[in-house]
Amino acid sequence: MKPHCLHNTSLKVALSLLFFVLGIITYAQDSVPSRDIAPYFEKARKLRNENKIDLALEALDMASEEAEKNEDIKALIDSYHELAILYLKLEKEEDTQFYWDRGSVLLKDISYPYGDAIHKFIEAILLYRNNKNFQSLFMLNEAKQLNNDRNFFNNILLAEAQVYMNLEKYESATKNLNSLIVNTDIYEKEYLSTQAYLRLAELYLATKDFQESSKNAEYALKLAIDNGFMLEIKEANELLTVAYEELGQYDKSLQNSKNLLQIKDSLFTIEKLKVEVKTADKIRDDFKTEEIIRQENKIQELTESQNRSEVTAILASAFLIIISLLAVSLYRNNQIKLKTNDLLQTKNKELQIARDGAVQAMEAKTNFLSTVSHELRTPLYAVTGLTHLLLEENPEEHQKEHLKALKFSGDYLLNFINDILHINKIDANKLEPLHMEFNLKKVINEVMDSLQQSAKENKTKLLLDYDESIPSHLLSDPLKLSQVFMNLIGNAIKFTKDGEVKLIVKLLKKENEDVKIYFEVKDNGIGISKEKQLSIFEGFEQGSIQINREYGGTGLGLTIVKSLLGLFESKIELKSNLGEGSSFYFEIDMKSKDDLVDNLEFEITPQEYDFKGLHIMIVEDNKINQVITKKMLTKKEITSDIASNGEEAVTLAKENVYDAILMDIHMPGISGEEATIQIRQFDQQTPIIALTAISLDDSLESFYAAGCNDVVTKPFKPEIFYQKIGENIFDKKIKNLPS
Known part of the structure; x- marks a missing residue:
């Protein structure tokens, strides 16, 4: 069997497996069937x-x-969804559509987010089967928004990977699948890992990397055998038969082929398929004829009642005449509706084509920004890195002035790129608020400390009015809140000279764990005119051309603030008068943790580390970046080895002992993520810091899932670079000392 033939066959098998996965996740959610229905669902899953x-x-x-019988609408919707999935396994898409439509009717009259999520998931699979890949990705994203269960999210990742493979976006598919290999799912950890290995084996077969394909298929086969996944055992043997044949290992290929014949005999007998089809057709026909039987019973009851009374007969005749007249009227109306429906269907097709175009345009825009961001950050790293090194080498005064100007321009350009990428990440739904414990006052103090120098340059006082009744431990997203404060306070300082900028933080309401907090950034700067207040939150908007020329900046700060607060379901408001200053204010709902002891200090002092004698590996494919990073380490008396690609990094890690590894992510051959996964198979201790130019498609979660301890984005400030190295080497050693 040739690779391309197996690829098509594997796609069909993979689809069936994907529908099977969806059946499993039904029971991993917060939608629990009633006590009367649950045994049937459990039995169906087992069978x-x-x-x-x-x-x-x-x-x-x-x-x-x-x-x-119990009038349990949610359980009925779940039953229809499960029947739809099973009919997909039998390749009966019309019957799948029939039960999906029944679910649609019931979902219109009930609020059931879980049911809506599964409904959209099935729709995504139907779209994928009809080769509407971008629409399928769009529907999968909509399903993801309706339910945040981790198991459901993992199955979304698996479905997305399958669509990416159909689009030949192998890098995106690989990223999803590598995350699933190391998943921590409490319901189906082994099943998801098996599926991930199978899809990777299929992917490498399509890209003619037969060695990697056979390796992943063997992993999948072992997991499937250990857990009794019969269909997965079959698919693993199919993949291994072809992979070993392509590698010239014909004895192994023959053995897997024999295994495959035995499995097919046990799973797919003709008699078994006949019984399945017969049962499926019977259940479908019974359901469709049930309504007809009810109507016939009603007619029979009316016929019997005619014999009881002449009056009843007359009334019945009159009723039938009225029904006949109504039927004629309904027939005419139906003809009008049919014509209207034809027109609507035509318009719907036009709208679908337009939507497909919009989705493709957004995809193209995202890919363009991802590529541009990476390509710009790499030379920017060289500019800022070389500038830092030259400033460290005691240049002459006239050179120092030029170097400082170069450093300022590099930092400005980097901030501009970051702002544009940040807005596009939000627009592409790639940002979600975190839910972690933090101390609000500590976060605010850190932001204000970092802006004190800018305030001094403008001779502006920076003040904080903080309500001490606010709980010290809150649950929200401190990183995105820091970005909001940094933009608002930084903006206020820029437009306020010889004045003051005040941040007001007040507790509005506290009920049990629910907390509502009011924030206001107030200044007495130049102010904003009434007409400009209407557009000030739009991208690239500042008060006027003169203001833009005098104060500089991109005009993206308030757009970012508005977008970030939208993630918290909060809205920013503005009060301002020209020449009198401005006030930006908003409210955010959070959760409090009053039962925790407050042991957090507000002051953070950057720690000094003695780096002398450390030995570090630099994984970087760009020659200029290799030189810059090595020189920055040498200045701290750190020795280093250089790996120009992921394969070389894995080899050096096996042969040497390093205090840390600086890992670039985007490299030819295997990526930094894949290299990290391979290193973690034999080395769990050495800190690995991802040193990369992050793009729109990159996911910090996937970096950490691969085994990275920390992430530093290029270009970076040298002090942050050294601080991260110290924290991950020395602080980790302190934590691991025996108590």
């Missing part, structure tokens, strides 16, 4: 895992009957 589809269908049919 499905044993590949006894006919019996699983019967169990779900009984579940739907019980749900209808």
Whole structure:
């Protein structure tokens, strides 16, 4: 069997597996079926895992009957969804659509976010089957917004990877699948890992990397055998048969081929398939004819009642005449509706084409910004790094002035790129607020300390009015709040000279753990005119051309603030008079943790480290960046080795002992993430710091999932660079000392 043939076959198998996964996640959510329905759902899941589809269908049919008898709408919706998924496994898309439509009707009259999420998930699979890949990705994202369960998110990642593979976006697919290999799912950890290895094996087969394909297929086969995943055992043997044949290992290929024949004989007998199809058709036909039987019973009751009274007969005749007239009217109306529907369908197709175009345009825009950001950050790293090194080498006074101007320009350009990428990440729904414990006053003090120098340059006082009744421990996203404060206070300082900027923080309401906090950044600077207040939050907008020329900046700060607060479901307001100053204010809901002891200090003193004698590996494919990073380490008396790609990094890590590894992510060959995963298989201790120019498509979560301890973005400030190295080497050693 040739690779491209297997690729098509594997896609069909993978789709079936994907539908099977969806059946599993139904029970990993907060939607628990009622006590009467749950046994049927559990039985259906067990039978499905044993590949006894006919019996699983019967169990779900009984579940739907019980749900209808108990008038349990949510359980009935879940039953329809499960039936739709099983019909997909039988390659009966029309029947899948039939039960999906039944679910649509019920979901219109009930608020059921979980049901909506699964409904959109099934729709995404149907779109994918019809080769509408971008629409499928869009629908998967909508499903993700409706339910944040970790198991559901993992299955979304698996579905997205399958679509990416169909689009030949192998790098994006690989990133999703590597995250799933090291997943910590409490419901189906082994199943997700097995699926991830299978998809990677299929991906490497499509890209003709047969060695990697066979390795991942072997991992998948072992997991499948250990856990009794029969369909996965079959697919692993299919992949291994082809991979070993391409590698010239014909004995292994023959063995897997024999295994495959035995598995197919046990799973896919003709008699078994006949029973499954017969059961599926019977359940579908029974459902469709049930309504007809009810109507016939009603007609029979009316016929019997005619014999009871002539009056009843007359009334019945009159009723039938009225019904006939109504039927004629309905027929005419139906003809009008049919014509209207034809027109609507035409318009819908036009709208779908337009939506597909918009999705593709957004995809192209995202890919463009991702590429541009990486390409710009790499030379910027060289500019800022070389400038720092030259300033450290005691240049002459006339040279120092030029170097400082160069450093300022590099920093300005970097901030501009960061602002544009930040807004596009929010627009592309790639940012979500975190939910972590922090001390609000500590976060605010850190922001204000970092802006004190700018305030002194403008001879402006920086004041804080903080309500001490605010709980010391809160749950929210301190990083995004810091960005909001940094932009608002930095903006206020820029437009206020010889004045004052005050941050007011007040507790508005506290009920149990729910807290509402009021924030206001107030200044007595130049102010904003009434007409400009209407557009001040739009991108690249400043008060006027003259203000832009005098004060500089991109005009993106307030746009970022507005977008970030939107993630918290908060809205920023503005009060200002020209020449009298401005006031920006908003409210945010948070959670408090009153039961924790407050042991956090407000002052953070950057720690000095003695780096002398350290030995570090630099993983970097750019020659200029290699020189700059090595020189920066040498200045601190740190020795280093250089690996020009991921394969070389793995080899050096096996042969040497390093105090830390600085890992570039975007490299030819295997990426930094893949190299980190391989190193972690034999070395769990050495700190690995991702040193990379992050783009729109990069996910910090995937870096940490691969095994990175920390992330430093290029270009970086030297003090941050050294601080991260010290924290990950020395602070880690202190934590690991025996108590």
